[in-house]
Amino acid sequence: MSIESERSERVDGLPHSDERQAIIEMARDFATREIAPRVADYDRAEELPLDLLDKMAGLGLFGGVVPVELGGMGLDFVTFIGLIEEISKTCQILGTLVSMPSGLVGAGIERFGTTEQQDRWLRPLAQGEIFGAAAVTEPGSGSDVAAMTTTYRRDGDDFILNGAKAWTSNLDIASFFLTFASFDRSMRHRGITAFVIPRDAPGLSLNPYKNKLGFRPLCTGEVVLDDVRLGPEALLGVEGGGFSVAMTAVERGRLGVAARAVGVTQACLDDSVAYARDRTAFGQSIAEFQIVQSKITDMAVGAKTSRLLGQACAEALGRGERARLLTSMAKMYASDVAARSAADAVQIHGAAGVSPDYRVGRMYRDAKVLQIVEGSNDLHRSLIGEMELGLRPDGER
Secondary structure, eight states: OOHHHHHHHHHTTOOHHHHHHHHHHHHHHHIIIIITTTHHHHHHHTOOOHHHHHHHHHTTTTOTTSOGGGTSOOOOHHHHHHHHHHHHTTOHHHHHHHHGGGTTTTHHHHHHOOHHHIIIIIHHHHTTSSEEEEEOOOTTTTTOGGGOOOEEEEETTEEEEEEEEEEESOTTTEEEEEEEEESOGGGGGGGEEEEEEETTOTTEEEEEOOSOSSOTTSOOEEEEEEEEEEOGGGEESOTTOHHHHHHHTHHHHHHHHHHHHHHHHHHHHHHHHHHHHHOEETTEEGGGSHHHHHHHHHHHHHHHHHHHHHHHHHHHHHTTOOOHHHHHHHHHHHHHHHHHHHHHHHHHHGGGGGSTTSTHHHHHHHHHHHTTSSSOHHHHHHHHHHHHTTSSOTTOO
8 A cells, every 4th residue: 555545644644653564564564575675685686676677666765754745744743754664663764765755865855946846846856756965075075064165157147167076876777966066165064055956967977986895885976076067047046045945954864874773773683582492502591691682672762762753753743842852863863873783783693794694794784884974973072062051053054
């Protein structure tokens, strides 16, 4: 059953909690039947299964919180993160793709895009007919978006962009790239403008990175802009307003990472419990050893607290609040928990933990990357401290 049909039932009077559970169960069933048997193979091959993406689109999984009138499913944020978590327990890469139309790739177009831009890019994005990419990070600036070196100049009504972006995902399937350039680097964030670049734009070249530690199925790499000429229809928002476009999706993006991290933690917990019950050593089940019980306890508490923190963020966003502090906390905490849980899961599995026959090794590799994406956890630790000390207003970044 698709999410769209579930929404129809809600209109007919289905209680909201029942609808949410039905959506979660639908995602769990799809992950078990369709994703689980194939994830190890496509992770090893470093390629996305396009037929699975088509099936996910048919179920409405990419619609997220994008409003129905813009082609999305109009989910509430709590249901949205529950959906991401359920997919991410099996494959957090596909959980990433579920989050993108509602996050960094789509949220800026939803808020700042013209009707024409929304119809051309956001509507098919939310329906899974096309995919997009966000080209933000640069080789030398990392999380410091305001320090970007990509620039543009005006030529009549056109814009000409030059520069490079790093660690951009979806290079292989993106129909467009949401990117940012500065007309005056001395102005830092006030000089940044956002653009939507079609994949076939002359001067745009893509250079994938191979054999990454984690996130292997995502085609990630460098986007090079060499005198890329864009018409006025490519401008997203207003000139000088690009930083606001980028920050629009910050809370949603970080919430999505937190939800994916919860999925990874839960998978590590489930697998470790099952393995510990079955594995024997020194004449007894390793589940009886106190050190194993301690690791299981940490995973269980971490999964629960990460999930609750994510739900608090989702509820705040659902009320229309800015949630910079909460989402920084959720992203940092949940991904740290996922990394610790994955390390403990590999330890519990012992030699089996490094075998491709068990998924905890893949979870371990992906969990490390979750601590880096959407702002490294070192950055979030600094932001949280500054906001708690009153050195940075909650809405500043």
